[in-house]
Amino acid sequence: MKSATRFFAAVALVCATPAVSETMREAVLRRTALENGMRPFEETWPEFEPEKAAVGKLLFESELLSLTRNVSCRNCHLDEFGSADGLPLGHGAGGVGKGIERMKSPAGVLSRNALALWGRGGVGFDVFFWDGRVEASSGDVRSQFGTMAPSDDPLVVTVHLPPVEFREMIGESDATEWLRQGEVGAATRVHAEIARRIRETPEIAVPLAVASELEVGNLTYLQIAEAISAFIRSEFRLRETKFHRFVFQSEPLTDQELAGGLLFYGRGQCTACHSGAYFSDLKFHAIPFAQFGFGFNGFGIDYGRYNFTQDPQDQYAFRTPPLYNVTKTAPYSHSGVESDLGAAIRAHVDPLAAIDTSGLSALDRTEVYQKIARWSLEPSYAVELSDIEIAELVAFLTSLEFDPEPTR
Ligand code: HEC
Numbered sequence: 001m002k003s004a005t006r007f008f009a010a011v012a013l014v015c016a017t018p019a020v021s022e023t024m025r026e027a028v029l030r031r032t033a034l035e036n037g038m039r040p041f042e043e044t045w046p047e048f049e050p051e052k053a054a055v056g057k058l059l060f061e062s063e064l065l066s067l068t069r070n071v072s073c074r075n076c077h078l079d080e081f082g083s084a085d086g087l088p089l090g091h092g093a094g095g096v097g098k099g100i101e102r103m104k105s106p107a108g109v110l111s112r113n114a115l116a117l118w119g120r121g122g123v124g125f126d127v128f129f130w131d132g133r134v135e136a137s138s139g140d141v142r143s144q145f146g147t148m149a150p151s152d153d154p155l156v157v158t159v160h161l162p163p164v165e166f167r168e169m170i171g172e173s174d175a176t177e178w179l180r181q182g183e184v185g186a187a188t189r190v191h192a193e194i195a196r197r198i199r200e201t202p203e204i205a206v207p208l209a210v211a212s213e214l215e216v217g218n219l220t221y222l223q224i225a226e227a228i229s230a231f232i233r234s235e236f237r238l239r240e241t242k243f244h245r246f247v248f249q250s251e252p253l254t255d256q257e258l259a260g261g262l263l264f265y266g267r268g269q270c271t272a273c274h275s276g277a278y279f280s281d282l283k284f285h286a287i288p289f290a291q292f293g294f295g296f297n298g299f300g301i302d303y304g305r306y307n308f309t310q311d312p313q314d315q316y317a318f319r320t321p322p323l324y325n326v327t328k329t330a331p332y333s334h335s336g337v338e339s340d341l342g343a344a345i346r347a348h349v350d351p352l353a354a355i356d357t358s359g360l361s362a363l364d365r366t367e368v369y370q371k372i373a374r375w376s377l378e379p380s381y382a383v384e385l386s387d388i389e390i391a392e393l394v395a396f397l398t399s400l401e402f403d404p405e406p407t408r
Protein backbone atom coordinates (compact mmCIF):
# COMPACT_ATOMS: atom_id res chain seq x y z
CA MET A 1 0.00 0.00 0.00
CA LYS A 2 2.76 2.28 0.96
CA SER A 3 4.60 1.72 -2.34
CA ALA A 4 1.39 2.30 -4.36
CA THR A 5 0.95 5.70 -2.71
CA ARG A 6 4.49 6.58 -3.63
CA PHE A 7 3.81 5.51 -7.23
CA PHE A 8 0.75 7.77 -7.52
CA ALA A 9 2.65 10.60 -5.91
CA ALA A 10 5.36 10.19 -8.52
CA VAL A 11 2.82 10.25 -11.39
CA ALA A 12 1.23 13.38 -9.94
CA LEU A 13 4.66 14.98 -9.78
CA VAL A 14 5.38 14.16 -13.44
CA CYS A 15 2.07 15.68 -14.55
CA ALA A 16 2.46 18.77 -12.40
CA THR A 17 6.01 19.59 -13.41
CA PRO A 18 6.07 21.11 -16.89
CA ALA A 19 9.86 20.72 -17.13
CA VAL A 20 9.56 16.92 -17.04
CA SER A 21 6.73 16.49 -19.56
CA GLU A 22 8.44 19.10 -21.76
CA THR A 23 11.49 16.89 -21.88
CA MET A 24 9.38 13.99 -23.09
CA ARG A 25 8.01 16.17 -25.90
CA GLU A 26 11.53 17.30 -26.72
CA ALA A 27 12.75 13.70 -26.80
CA VAL A 28 9.95 12.73 -29.19
CA LEU A 29 10.77 15.64 -31.50
CA ARG A 30 14.51 14.84 -31.49
CA ARG A 31 13.86 11.20 -32.24
CA THR A 32 11.36 11.77 -35.05
CA ALA A 33 13.57 14.46 -36.60
CA LEU A 34 16.47 12.00 -36.77
CA GLU A 35 14.21 9.24 -38.07
CA ASN A 36 13.06 11.56 -40.84
CA GLY A 37 16.50 12.46 -42.10
CA MET A 38 17.72 15.42 -39.99
CA ARG A 39 21.54 15.43 -40.17
CA PRO A 40 24.39 17.57 -38.85
CA PHE A 41 24.68 20.32 -41.45
CA GLU A 42 28.33 19.52 -42.29
CA GLU A 43 27.28 16.06 -43.51
CA THR A 44 25.50 17.73 -46.45
CA TRP A 45 28.58 19.69 -47.50
CA PRO A 46 29.71 18.72 -50.98
CA GLU A 47 33.28 18.85 -52.19
CA PHE A 48 34.18 21.90 -54.25
CA GLU A 49 37.36 23.61 -55.37
CA PRO A 50 37.76 26.99 -53.60
CA GLU A 51 39.65 28.57 -56.56
CA LYS A 52 36.76 27.70 -58.88
CA ALA A 53 34.24 28.98 -56.32
CA ALA A 54 36.05 32.34 -56.10
CA VAL A 55 35.92 32.93 -59.88
CA GLY A 56 32.39 31.46 -59.92
CA LYS A 57 31.28 34.40 -57.78
CA LEU A 58 32.52 36.82 -60.47
CA LEU A 59 30.62 34.88 -63.14
CA PHE A 60 27.45 34.67 -61.02
CA GLU A 61 27.47 38.46 -60.78
CA SER A 62 28.39 39.18 -64.41
CA GLU A 63 25.97 40.45 -67.05
CA LEU A 64 28.27 38.95 -69.70
CA LEU A 65 26.31 35.72 -69.14
CA SER A 66 23.23 37.33 -70.61
CA LEU A 67 23.26 37.29 -74.43
CA THR A 68 21.60 40.72 -74.37
CA ARG A 69 23.95 41.83 -71.53
CA ASN A 70 21.22 43.03 -69.23
CA VAL A 71 20.89 40.56 -66.37
CA SER A 72 23.12 38.42 -64.14
CA CYS A 73 22.34 35.36 -62.02
CA ARG A 74 22.52 37.62 -58.98
CA ASN A 75 19.60 39.78 -60.17
CA CYS A 76 17.18 36.94 -59.31
CA HIS A 77 19.11 35.18 -56.54
CA LEU A 78 19.61 37.99 -54.01
CA ASP A 79 20.90 37.86 -50.44
CA GLU A 80 18.14 40.15 -49.18
CA PHE A 81 15.46 37.70 -50.40
CA GLY A 82 17.09 34.54 -49.06
CA SER A 83 18.71 33.87 -52.48
CA ALA A 84 15.41 34.21 -54.35
CA ASP A 85 14.03 37.53 -55.69
CA GLY A 86 11.06 38.54 -53.53
CA LEU A 87 8.71 38.43 -56.54
CA PRO A 88 5.87 36.03 -57.39
CA LEU A 89 7.36 35.38 -60.84
CA GLY A 90 10.97 35.91 -61.93
CA HIS A 91 11.73 39.16 -63.81
CA GLY A 92 14.68 38.71 -66.14
CA ALA A 93 16.37 40.37 -69.10
CA GLY A 94 15.79 44.12 -69.17
CA GLY A 95 14.64 44.37 -65.56
CA VAL A 96 15.96 47.13 -63.29
CA GLY A 97 16.05 47.18 -59.49
CA LYS A 98 15.28 44.64 -56.79
CA GLY A 99 12.10 43.19 -55.33
CA ILE A 100 8.85 44.94 -56.27
CA GLU A 101 10.86 47.84 -57.76
CA ARG A 102 11.76 45.42 -60.57
CA MET A 103 8.10 44.94 -61.48
CA LYS A 104 7.95 48.55 -62.73
CA SER A 105 10.61 47.98 -65.40
CA PRO A 106 10.06 46.37 -68.81
CA ALA A 107 11.52 43.01 -67.77
CA GLY A 108 10.90 39.61 -69.33
CA VAL A 109 8.51 37.87 -66.91
CA LEU A 110 8.97 34.14 -66.29
CA SER A 111 6.24 31.61 -65.62
CA ARG A 112 7.68 30.35 -62.33
CA ASN A 113 8.72 31.64 -58.91
CA ALA A 114 12.49 31.96 -58.45
CA LEU A 115 13.94 29.14 -56.34
CA ALA A 116 16.34 29.71 -53.49
CA LEU A 117 19.76 28.06 -53.75
CA TRP A 118 20.41 26.75 -50.20
CA GLY A 119 21.88 23.26 -50.18
CA ARG A 120 21.62 22.92 -53.97
CA GLY A 121 24.27 20.53 -55.20
CA GLY A 122 24.95 19.35 -51.62
CA VAL A 123 25.42 15.66 -50.81
CA GLY A 124 22.40 13.81 -52.24
CA PHE A 125 20.78 16.94 -53.70
CA ASP A 126 20.45 15.93 -57.34
CA VAL A 127 16.97 17.00 -58.57
CA PHE A 128 16.71 20.53 -59.94
CA PHE A 129 14.00 23.06 -60.79
CA TRP A 130 10.32 23.00 -59.80
CA ASP A 131 9.67 20.20 -62.29
CA GLY A 132 12.96 18.29 -61.90
CA ARG A 133 13.88 18.85 -65.55
CA VAL A 134 17.48 18.14 -64.61
CA GLU A 135 17.92 15.20 -62.28
CA ALA A 136 20.29 12.37 -61.46
CA SER A 137 18.34 10.47 -58.82
CA SER A 138 18.86 7.20 -60.69
CA GLY A 139 22.58 7.79 -61.21
CA ASP A 140 22.60 9.11 -64.79
CA VAL A 141 21.87 12.76 -65.50
CA ARG A 142 18.54 13.23 -67.24
CA SER A 143 17.79 16.57 -68.89
CA GLN A 144 16.65 18.08 -72.16
CA PHE A 145 20.22 17.58 -73.44
CA GLY A 146 19.40 13.86 -73.69
CA THR A 147 22.54 11.84 -74.34
CA MET A 148 24.47 15.05 -75.11
CA ALA A 149 24.59 16.23 -71.46
CA PRO A 150 27.62 18.50 -71.09
CA SER A 151 28.56 16.96 -67.72
CA ASP A 152 27.64 14.07 -65.42
CA ASP A 153 27.23 16.56 -62.56
CA PRO A 154 23.53 17.58 -62.52
CA LEU A 155 24.27 21.01 -61.01
CA VAL A 156 26.71 21.78 -63.84
CA VAL A 157 24.02 20.75 -66.35
CA THR A 158 21.48 22.95 -64.49
CA VAL A 159 23.80 25.97 -64.73
CA HIS A 160 23.86 25.54 -68.52
CA LEU A 161 20.15 26.44 -68.71
CA PRO A 162 19.51 30.00 -67.37
CA PRO A 163 21.66 31.72 -70.05
CA VAL A 164 19.73 30.04 -72.90
CA GLU A 165 16.24 30.86 -71.60
CA PHE A 166 14.32 33.66 -73.27
CA ARG A 167 13.15 36.36 -70.83
CA GLU A 168 15.34 34.87 -68.10
CA MET A 169 18.75 35.91 -69.47
CA ILE A 170 17.98 36.63 -73.13
CA GLY A 171 15.92 39.66 -74.06
CA GLU A 172 13.37 39.30 -76.86
CA SER A 173 14.22 41.47 -79.87
CA ASP A 174 14.82 41.22 -83.62
CA ALA A 175 18.46 40.57 -82.85
CA THR A 176 17.62 37.43 -80.88
CA GLU A 177 14.82 36.21 -83.15
CA TRP A 178 17.10 33.52 -84.68
CA LEU A 179 17.00 31.74 -81.32
CA ARG A 180 13.25 31.35 -81.62
CA GLN A 181 13.43 29.50 -84.90
CA GLY A 182 14.21 26.27 -83.11
CA GLU A 183 17.52 26.26 -84.96
CA VAL A 184 19.58 23.17 -84.17
CA GLY A 185 22.45 24.12 -81.94
CA ALA A 186 21.00 27.49 -80.86
CA ALA A 187 21.87 26.81 -77.21
CA THR A 188 25.39 25.76 -78.24
CA ARG A 189 25.83 29.07 -80.10
CA VAL A 190 24.73 31.06 -77.04
CA HIS A 191 27.14 29.14 -74.80
CA ALA A 192 29.96 29.65 -77.35
CA GLU A 193 29.30 33.41 -77.49
CA ILE A 194 29.34 33.70 -73.67
CA ALA A 195 32.59 31.72 -73.50
CA ARG A 196 34.12 34.00 -76.16
CA ARG A 197 33.25 37.09 -74.09
CA ILE A 198 34.69 35.57 -70.94
CA ARG A 199 37.94 34.65 -72.74
CA GLU A 200 38.21 38.34 -73.69
CA THR A 201 37.74 39.50 -70.07
CA PRO A 202 41.15 38.90 -68.41
CA GLU A 203 40.01 39.62 -64.84
CA ILE A 204 37.71 36.58 -65.09
CA ALA A 205 39.45 34.49 -67.77
CA VAL A 206 42.87 34.37 -66.11
CA PRO A 207 41.73 33.04 -62.70
CA LEU A 208 39.24 30.71 -64.47
CA ALA A 209 42.03 29.29 -66.63
CA VAL A 210 44.29 28.80 -63.60
CA ALA A 211 41.52 27.13 -61.56
CA SER A 212 40.58 24.92 -64.54
CA GLU A 213 44.21 24.11 -65.43
CA LEU A 214 43.67 25.18 -69.05
CA GLU A 215 44.96 27.89 -71.40
CA VAL A 216 42.63 30.92 -71.62
CA GLY A 217 42.13 30.12 -75.32
CA ASN A 218 40.68 26.70 -74.47
CA LEU A 219 38.03 27.85 -71.99
CA THR A 220 34.47 26.88 -72.92
CA TYR A 221 31.08 27.28 -71.23
CA LEU A 222 31.75 24.00 -69.38
CA GLN A 223 34.46 25.60 -67.22
CA ILE A 224 32.17 28.59 -66.63
CA ALA A 225 29.38 26.29 -65.44
CA GLU A 226 31.79 24.29 -63.26
CA ALA A 227 33.02 27.47 -61.57
CA ILE A 228 29.47 28.76 -60.94
CA SER A 229 28.52 25.35 -59.53
CA ALA A 230 31.52 25.46 -57.17
CA PHE A 231 30.38 28.94 -56.05
CA ILE A 232 26.80 27.72 -55.42
CA ARG A 233 28.13 24.72 -53.45
CA SER A 234 30.33 26.95 -51.34
CA GLU A 235 28.17 30.04 -50.82
CA PHE A 236 24.82 28.34 -50.29
CA ARG A 237 25.96 25.38 -48.16
CA LEU A 238 23.68 24.64 -45.24
CA ARG A 239 24.79 26.26 -42.01
CA GLU A 240 23.82 25.62 -38.40
CA THR A 241 20.24 26.49 -37.45
CA LYS A 242 18.46 26.70 -34.12
CA PHE A 243 16.84 23.36 -34.94
CA HIS A 244 20.29 21.73 -35.45
CA ARG A 245 21.31 23.08 -32.04
CA PHE A 246 18.08 21.66 -30.56
CA VAL A 247 18.56 18.19 -32.07
CA PHE A 248 22.31 17.82 -31.68
CA GLN A 249 23.21 20.10 -28.73
CA SER A 250 20.04 20.07 -26.60
CA GLU A 251 19.44 23.83 -26.98
CA PRO A 252 15.78 24.51 -26.12
CA LEU A 253 13.11 25.64 -28.58
CA THR A 254 10.30 28.01 -27.57
CA ASP A 255 7.01 26.32 -26.63
CA GLN A 256 5.48 27.43 -29.92
CA GLU A 257 8.41 26.11 -32.01
CA LEU A 258 8.27 22.82 -30.13
CA ALA A 259 4.52 22.48 -30.69
CA GLY A 260 5.05 23.29 -34.37
CA GLY A 261 7.85 20.72 -34.66
CA LEU A 262 5.65 18.01 -33.14
CA LEU A 263 2.89 18.88 -35.60
CA PHE A 264 5.33 18.94 -38.51
CA TYR A 265 6.55 15.41 -37.79
CA GLY A 266 3.27 14.19 -36.34
CA ARG A 267 -0.36 14.85 -37.17
CA GLY A 268 0.45 17.53 -39.78
CA GLN A 269 2.19 14.82 -41.86
CA CYS A 270 4.52 17.38 -43.38
CA THR A 271 7.36 14.82 -43.42
CA ALA A 272 5.40 12.62 -45.80
CA CYS A 273 7.11 14.93 -48.34
CA HIS A 274 9.33 17.48 -46.52
CA SER A 275 11.77 14.84 -45.22
CA GLY A 276 15.49 14.16 -45.48
CA ALA A 277 18.49 16.38 -44.83
CA TYR A 278 17.00 19.22 -46.94
CA PHE A 279 13.37 18.92 -45.76
CA SER A 280 12.46 17.63 -49.22
CA ASP A 281 12.09 14.06 -50.50
CA LEU A 282 13.18 15.54 -53.88
CA LYS A 283 10.13 13.83 -55.36
CA PHE A 284 7.02 15.21 -57.04
CA HIS A 285 3.66 15.89 -55.41
CA ALA A 286 0.53 17.89 -56.19
CA ILE A 287 -0.61 20.58 -53.76
CA PRO A 288 -3.58 22.49 -55.24
CA PHE A 289 -2.20 26.00 -54.97
CA ALA A 290 -4.05 28.58 -57.01
CA GLN A 291 -2.11 29.51 -60.14
CA PHE A 292 -0.70 33.02 -60.64
CA GLY A 293 0.23 34.49 -64.02
CA PHE A 294 0.18 33.00 -67.51
CA GLY A 295 1.61 29.65 -66.42
CA PHE A 296 4.23 27.38 -67.96
CA ASN A 297 1.56 25.77 -70.18
CA GLY A 298 -0.26 29.03 -70.86
CA PHE A 299 -3.68 30.43 -69.98
CA GLY A 300 -3.08 30.03 -66.27
CA ILE A 301 -2.06 26.37 -66.40
CA ASP A 302 1.12 24.68 -65.23
CA TYR A 303 1.17 20.89 -65.48
CA GLY A 304 4.52 20.76 -63.63
CA ARG A 305 6.37 17.45 -63.80
CA TYR A 306 3.94 16.12 -66.43
CA ASN A 307 5.57 18.39 -69.01
CA PHE A 308 8.66 16.18 -68.89
CA THR A 309 7.27 12.71 -68.23
CA GLN A 310 3.83 12.84 -69.96
CA ASP A 311 2.70 10.54 -67.14
CA PRO A 312 -0.84 11.52 -66.01
CA GLN A 313 0.22 10.76 -62.42
CA ASP A 314 2.63 13.69 -62.68
CA GLN A 315 0.01 16.27 -63.62
CA TYR A 316 0.21 19.35 -61.35
CA ALA A 317 3.08 17.72 -59.45
CA PHE A 318 6.13 19.76 -58.45
CA ARG A 319 9.34 18.93 -56.61
CA THR A 320 8.80 19.28 -52.86
CA PRO A 321 10.55 22.56 -51.96
CA PRO A 322 13.34 22.34 -49.35
CA LEU A 323 12.50 24.43 -46.27
CA TYR A 324 15.76 25.96 -45.00
CA ASN A 325 15.37 29.76 -44.84
CA VAL A 326 11.85 29.41 -46.25
CA THR A 327 10.82 32.28 -43.93
CA LYS A 328 12.95 34.60 -46.12
CA THR A 329 11.75 33.58 -49.59
CA ALA A 330 8.16 34.86 -49.85
CA PRO A 331 6.09 34.71 -51.98
CA TYR A 332 5.50 30.94 -52.12
CA SER A 333 4.56 28.09 -54.48
CA HIS A 334 5.71 27.43 -58.05
CA SER A 335 3.84 30.50 -59.27
CA GLY A 336 4.37 32.68 -56.19
CA VAL A 337 0.63 32.92 -55.56
CA GLU A 338 0.89 32.80 -51.74
CA SER A 339 2.38 35.94 -50.21
CA ASP A 340 2.35 34.59 -46.69
CA LEU A 341 3.87 31.47 -45.12
CA GLY A 342 0.77 30.64 -43.06
CA ALA A 343 -1.41 30.87 -46.18
CA ALA A 344 1.01 28.58 -48.05
CA ILE A 345 0.57 25.96 -45.32
CA ARG A 346 -3.22 26.46 -45.23
CA ALA A 347 -3.39 25.83 -49.00
CA HIS A 348 -1.91 22.35 -48.39
CA VAL A 349 -4.75 21.21 -46.20
CA ASP A 350 -7.71 23.36 -47.20
CA PRO A 351 -7.10 24.54 -50.77
CA LEU A 352 -10.58 25.86 -51.45
CA ALA A 353 -10.26 28.30 -48.54
CA ALA A 354 -8.19 30.46 -50.89
CA ILE A 355 -9.84 29.78 -54.27
CA ASP A 356 -13.15 31.50 -55.00
CA THR A 357 -14.52 29.17 -57.66
CA SER A 358 -17.72 31.17 -58.15
CA GLY A 359 -15.82 33.83 -60.13
CA LEU A 360 -14.14 31.30 -62.43
CA SER A 361 -15.16 30.17 -65.89
CA ALA A 362 -16.47 26.60 -66.15
CA LEU A 363 -13.18 25.64 -67.78
CA ASP A 364 -11.04 27.11 -65.00
CA ARG A 365 -13.27 25.45 -62.42
CA THR A 366 -12.68 22.09 -64.09
CA GLU A 367 -8.97 22.77 -63.77
CA VAL A 368 -9.38 23.29 -60.01
CA TYR A 369 -11.34 20.01 -59.68
CA GLN A 370 -8.64 18.14 -61.55
CA LYS A 371 -5.93 19.54 -59.32
CA ILE A 372 -7.89 18.59 -56.24
CA ALA A 373 -8.54 15.10 -57.58
CA ARG A 374 -4.79 14.64 -58.13
CA TRP A 375 -4.07 16.01 -54.63
CA SER A 376 -6.51 13.56 -53.04
CA LEU A 377 -4.03 10.78 -53.88
CA GLU A 378 -1.43 12.38 -51.59
CA PRO A 379 -0.84 11.11 -48.04
CA SER A 380 -1.45 14.51 -46.46
CA TYR A 381 -4.91 14.82 -48.00
CA ALA A 382 -7.41 16.37 -45.57
CA VAL A 383 -5.31 16.95 -42.46
CA GLU A 384 -7.15 19.46 -40.28
CA LEU A 385 -5.12 22.39 -38.89
CA SER A 386 -6.40 25.30 -36.78
CA ASP A 387 -5.04 28.85 -37.14
CA ILE A 388 -3.13 28.36 -33.88
CA GLU A 389 -1.54 25.20 -35.23
CA ILE A 390 -0.56 26.93 -38.46
CA ALA A 391 1.10 29.68 -36.41
CA GLU A 392 2.98 26.94 -34.53
CA LEU A 393 4.17 25.42 -37.82
CA VAL A 394 5.36 28.86 -38.97
CA ALA A 395 7.24 29.26 -35.65
CA PHE A 396 8.86 25.87 -36.22
CA LEU A 397 9.96 26.90 -39.73
CA THR A 398 11.72 29.98 -38.28
CA SER A 399 14.00 27.54 -36.42
CA LEU A 400 15.30 26.43 -39.86
CA GLU A 401 16.76 29.88 -40.63
CA PHE A 402 20.45 30.64 -40.93
CA ASP A 403 22.66 33.38 -42.30
CA PRO A 404 25.35 32.66 -44.86
CA GLU A 405 28.88 33.39 -43.77
CA PRO A 406 30.23 36.55 -45.38
CA THR A 407 31.93 35.72 -48.68
CA ARG A 408 35.69 35.96 -48.55
C1 HEC B 1 15.24 36.13 -64.35
C2 HEC B 1 15.54 35.62 -63.07
C3 HEC B 1 16.62 34.56 -62.98
C4 HEC B 1 17.91 34.64 -63.42
C5 HEC B 1 18.59 35.78 -64.15
C6 HEC B 1 18.55 33.42 -63.00
N1 HEC B 1 17.66 32.63 -62.33
FE1 HEC B 1 18.04 30.86 -61.44
N2 HEC B 1 16.07 30.57 -61.19
C7 HEC B 1 15.08 31.47 -61.50
C8 HEC B 1 13.78 30.81 -61.49
C9 HEC B 1 12.43 31.46 -61.78
C10 HEC B 1 14.02 29.47 -61.13
C11 HEC B 1 12.99 28.34 -61.06
C12 HEC B 1 12.71 27.91 -62.50
C13 HEC B 1 11.98 26.59 -62.62
O1 HEC B 1 12.13 25.74 -61.73
O2 HEC B 1 11.28 26.37 -63.61
C14 HEC B 1 15.47 29.34 -60.96
C15 HEC B 1 16.12 28.18 -60.60
C16 HEC B 1 17.49 28.05 -60.47
C17 HEC B 1 18.18 26.87 -59.99
C18 HEC B 1 17.53 25.57 -59.54
C19 HEC B 1 17.33 25.58 -58.04
C20 HEC B 1 16.61 24.37 -57.54
O3 HEC B 1 16.07 24.41 -56.43
O4 HEC B 1 16.54 23.35 -58.25
C21 HEC B 1 19.53 27.14 -60.02
C22 HEC B 1 20.65 26.22 -59.58
C23 HEC B 1 19.67 28.48 -60.54
N3 HEC B 1 18.42 29.01 -60.78
C24 HEC B 1 20.88 29.10 -60.78
C25 HEC B 1 21.00 30.22 -61.58
C26 HEC B 1 22.25 30.65 -62.20
C27 HEC B 1 23.59 29.98 -62.02
C28 HEC B 1 21.95 31.75 -62.94
C29 HEC B 1 22.87 32.54 -63.84
C30 HEC B 1 23.57 31.77 -64.87
C31 HEC B 1 20.53 32.03 -62.74
N4 HEC B 1 19.99 31.07 -61.93
C32 HEC B 1 19.86 33.11 -63.30
C33 HEC B 1 15.28 32.80 -61.81
C34 HEC B 1 16.46 33.28 -62.33
Ligand code: HEC
Pocket (backbone or CB within 6 Å): 264, 268, 269, 270, 271, 272, 273, 274, 284, 285, 286, 287, 289, 317, 318, 319, 320, 321, 326, 329, 331, 332, 333, 334, 335, 341, 344, 345, 348, 378, 379, 380, 393
Ligand atom coordinates in the same frame (compact mmCIF):
# COMPACT_ATOMS: atom_id res chain seq x y z
C1 HEC C 1 2.13 15.55 -50.30
C2 HEC C 1 3.43 16.17 -50.13
C3 HEC C 1 3.51 17.37 -49.19
C4 HEC C 1 3.11 17.45 -47.89
C5 HEC C 1 2.49 16.36 -47.04
C6 HEC C 1 3.40 18.79 -47.46
N1 HEC C 1 3.97 19.50 -48.47
FE1 HEC C 1 4.56 21.40 -48.40
N2 HEC C 1 4.85 21.39 -50.40
C7 HEC C 1 4.81 20.28 -51.20
C8 HEC C 1 4.96 20.67 -52.58
C9 HEC C 1 4.97 19.72 -53.77
C10 HEC C 1 5.06 22.07 -52.59
C11 HEC C 1 5.18 22.95 -53.83
C12 HEC C 1 3.90 22.86 -54.64
C13 HEC C 1 3.72 23.93 -55.70
O1 HEC C 1 4.38 24.97 -55.64
O2 HEC C 1 2.87 23.72 -56.59
C14 HEC C 1 5.02 22.48 -51.18
C15 HEC C 1 5.19 23.80 -50.76
C16 HEC C 1 5.36 24.15 -49.42
C17 HEC C 1 5.73 25.45 -48.96
C18 HEC C 1 6.10 26.64 -49.85
C19 HEC C 1 7.57 26.58 -50.16
C20 HEC C 1 8.05 27.53 -51.22
O3 HEC C 1 9.27 27.73 -51.26
O4 HEC C 1 7.26 28.05 -52.03
C21 HEC C 1 5.78 25.40 -47.59
C22 HEC C 1 6.16 26.53 -46.65
C23 HEC C 1 5.39 24.07 -47.20
N3 HEC C 1 5.16 23.33 -48.34
C24 HEC C 1 5.25 23.62 -45.90
C25 HEC C 1 4.58 22.45 -45.55
C26 HEC C 1 4.11 22.13 -44.22
C27 HEC C 1 4.30 22.99 -43.00
C28 HEC C 1 3.47 20.92 -44.31
C29 HEC C 1 2.70 20.18 -43.24
C30 HEC C 1 1.49 20.83 -42.80
C31 HEC C 1 3.59 20.50 -45.69
N4 HEC C 1 4.25 21.45 -46.42
C32 HEC C 1 3.12 19.28 -46.19
C33 HEC C 1 4.60 18.99 -50.78
C34 HEC C 1 4.06 18.65 -49.54
